[in-house]
Amino acid sequence: MTPASILVVVPTTGGPVVLRSLRSRPGLPASAAFATGDYRPLPWSGDYARLAASGGPLSHLAAGDAGREAGPYELRLSGSFDAGRSWEVPVCLAHGLVARGHSLTADPEAADLVLWATGAVDLDLAVLPGDYALLDKLARSRDLLAAAARADLAVLLPDGPEAAEAARAFRALGRARPPAILPAADVPAALAALARPAPSPAPAAGRRPALPVALVALLAATALAAGYTVLRARPEADRPVVAVTASIPAEPGPTVAPAPEAAGSAAVVEELAAPAGSSCRRVAFGADPPVRRPVPAEAPGRLRASRLAPDLCGLAFRSAVPGARVAVGPELAAAALPPTGLPDGAQAYFLREGARRNLVYTVQVMTDPTAANAAGTGDRLVHGLVP
Incomplete structure (x- = not known):
């Protein structure tokens, strides 16, 4: 050329x-x-x-x-x-x-x-x-x-x-x-x-x-x-629902106080929703900013499940502990687009249109930077997506 x-x-x-x-x-x-x-x-x-x-x-x-x-x-x-x-x-x-x-x-x-x-x-x-x-x-x-x-x-x-x-x-x-x-x-x-x-x-x-x-x-x-293949989710009956702890390091975010609904947790999890008049497609590709809704805890180590409503575009994760890292389970990562950094340092996982399904995953806060690849360190939360 x-x-x-x-x-x-x-x-x-x-x-x-x-x-x-x-x-x-x-x-x-x-x-x-x-x-x-x-x-x-x-x-x-x-x-x-x-x-x-x-x-x-x-x-x-x-x-x-x-x-x-x-x-x-x-x-x-x-x-x-x-x-x-x-x-x-x-x-x-x-x-x-x-x-x-x-x-x-x-x-x-x-x-x-x-x-x-x-x-x-x-x-x-x-x-x-x-x-x-x-x-x-x-x-x-x-x-x-x-x-x-x-x-x-x-x-x-x-x-x-x-x-x-x-x-x-x-x-x-x-x-x-x-x-x-x-x-x-x-x-x-x-x-x-x-x-x-x-x-x-x-x-x-x-x-x-x-x-x-x-x-x-x-x-x-x-x-x-x-x-060129169309990405389709496997039928739900063929997908086991499991909770697995992952250790995927992410960039540390700024020090942020935890949301009141999730007090006591080292991780802050938020739903990312499409604003009125917009769509998840526009939000995922940066045309409109998402509405961020904290996910509250319903029991020690467990967050209230998020419903797969049409306006639920994805989830955001950040640590409330200085220097800590947040790892998200592979079940969610497989159902989402590659993670995107938000202005406050949170990592956003926008759901793929063909992968909106019932699943359970874990969020792991890695409090020991020298053990970023070791499961079981820090604070773990279980969260699910349900119809």
Whole structure:
């Protein structure tokens, strides 16, 4: 793929955000993300710093990138959002493209290629499947895509309930060239597809020469057949309800007094509900802030069960003990999207639409930082979700 000017879109349920610049900034103590014209790091900048840190997920892109500049990095965007992790895939792709000699542009008319991508990644840069509100994000991106009508379009759609339908919707946009649907397994695979050389037909009059990525669209049928699956929960009768103590370390949050309803507990558990006129999809992807409702205790070591009402979007957890860590049982983690940090340091677990089911899990407060991987330390609470 010859050097190109690329418009990288971070689609959100509040509208598309564009990456304006990405550069090495040795004077920063750590990599940071900023909105254009602002010196204050964005709310999720700490997560970006961990993503780009030495030994972090982005270090997997360093091999073979002779032009890769050393961090820390300064990332500039046209705007921001307060929650969610779906910015991770487009930001990782931008790092890989810039390291390969491409440049970012915020001008739709100047773009050779528009890259529309969403999703969270794991430590190995695998794209995490889930419900990323793809159709809603596409609907809010239509004006921007129309403004870049002359550019080629590449799309990464994580595996999930709307992936196949979103791929069809992108192909139905009526662009001069069909969009390229990139492999959704991991970031390196998507970058390899973008770089794959292929012959291009002669350009039409008044149009830029086609980029090699345009021909990746030929892979779309294979990608859909192999990768796009609808995530469905197993029938409830096939799911045992068990309580298991997990020891998954989370970042320590600020010192917070426990809610009155849960007095005496080292953990604060809150329901995250959709505000009036909103929806759990909008809340989970950062378009609207959740309503936070403390979950009271009903007995020593047990919280009152939360009902799976339509407005219950998820649960938040934080420690009331300085320096303690909170671990959430795997039953809840398996039924939720990857955890998201809230402004007060709490970890939010938003329920997947296809996994709203009766379950019981435990919350473990790890009071001994040196024993963060040992079960049985600290305070344990049992909590359930019921119809």
